[in-house]
Amino acid sequence: MIKTLARSILPSSLRMAIYEARQRPWKRDISQWCYDWLPDKYVHSAQFKAHFGRPLNWEAPTTFNEKIHWLSLNHQLPIMTQCADKYSVREFVTQRGCGHILNDLYGVWDDPAYIDFTTLPSSFVLKVNHGSGQNLICKEKASFNVGAARQKLAQWMKRSEYWVSREWAYKDITPRIICERLLKDEHDNVPTDYKFFCFNGEPMMIQVITDRFTEHKRDLFDIHWNVLPFILSKPSSGQVIPKPSALVLMIETAKALSHGFPFVRVDLYAIGTAVTFGEMTWYPEGGLARFTPDDYDTRYGEMIVLPR
Numbered sequence: 038m039i040k041t042l043a044r045s046i047l048p049s050s051l052r053m054a055i056y057e058a059r060q061r062p063w064k065r066d067i068s069q070w071c072y073d074w075l076p077d078k079y080v081h082s083a084q085f086k087a088h089f090g091r092p093l094n095w096e097a098p099t100t101f102n103e104k105i106h107w108l109s110l111n112h113q114l115p116i117m118t119q120c121a122d123k124y125s126v127r128e129f130v131t132q133r134g135c136g137h138i139l140n141d142l143y144g145v146w147d148d149p150a151y152i153d154f155t156t157l158p159s160s161f162v163l164k165v166n167h168g169s170g171q172n173l174i175c176k177e178k179a180s181f182n183v184g185a186a187r188q189k190l191a192q193w194m195k196r197s198e199y200w201v202s203r204e205w206a207y208k209d210i211t212p213r214i215i216c217e218r219l220l221k222d223e224h225d226n227v228p229t230d231y232k233f234f235c236f237n238g239e240p241m242m243i244q245v246i247t248d249r250f251t252e253h254k255r256d257l258f259d260i261h262w263n264v265l266p267f268i269l270s271k272p273s274s275g276q277v278i279p280k281p282s283a284l285v286l287m288i289e290t291a292k293a294l295s296h297g298f299p300f301v302r303v304d305l306y307a308i309g310t311a312v313t314f315g316e317m318t319w320y321p322e323g324g325l326a327r328f329t330p331d332d333y334d335t336r337y338g339e340m341i342v343l344p345r
Contacts, residue, residue, distance in 0.1 A: 077203040100338040105324035121206035123166040141218035149190040167210040202323035235295030236340040283307040
């Protein structure tokens with residue numbers, strides 16, 4: 038990523054410094070500093086162009102991905118930071134009348150050294166509140182490597198998701214570690230993840246994640262559980278995905294949580310008829326989601342009404 042940005046927008050002298058910085062450990066700090074120094078708009082523009090092969094239209098964005106970048110740079114509300122925070126969002130969910138779907142919370146810490154593993158149940162999930170996909174799953178505490186877990190969590194605590202692709206809502210989150218109940222389906226596996234793409238409070242697309250930790254497949258449906266005729270970054274499973282029995286409840290929950298926002302993705306789990314909250318995401322894939330065919334990028338972009 039640093040190489041792409043350097044090639045796109047930096048003077049040759051600074052590009053050379055960055056390339057050299059990648060060769061030795063102590064110079065990687067210089068490389069990271071150079072990247073962090075870049076303004077948010079440059080980072081958004083460079084990542085977009087590197088991924089899609091064309092400039093990002095800031096003045097008149099039309100596609101879904103262009104509007105996601107525009108919202109990150111121009112639509113910045115404190116409530117969005119609260120909702121991006123995997124701990125603070127619990128208060129928001131409760132305020133919206135959905136507190137009953139929150140997962141069990143075992144603990145919150147600001148330093149992994151303070152975690153008392155003896156008080157935790159035999160299975161759990163550890164995650165940082167300001168990250169993306171940074172989860173440690175413990176299925177059996179007796180075989181869980183506590184030392185490695187503390188080390189990994191300490192590493193994650195040092196850097197916000199904001200610095201990866203300048204997703205604004207993560208910028209001012211106070212880093213914490215949270216521990217929640219490990220969700221399991223009837224087959225003792227990680228349950229299916231249902232991601233509701235909501236436009237001004239209306240769920241319009243459901244992304245179903247299967248094989249999350251292996252092949253990671255994505256099946257796409259509308260709210261009536263009709264299969265959508267395109268792919269979003271990852272291939273479909275090629276299987277018949279049964280309509281969840283809790284679909285109506287999940288749709289109503291997504292509506293309640295997304296009301297008042299131009300766009301937000303609401304992630305939910307369903308185990309039988311029980312629904313559990315996952316997270317809220319403002320910028321799916323950092324605005325680099327690839328639609329195939331790509332005209333669906335424009336179709337879903339039309340559904341986002343940008344605030345003045």
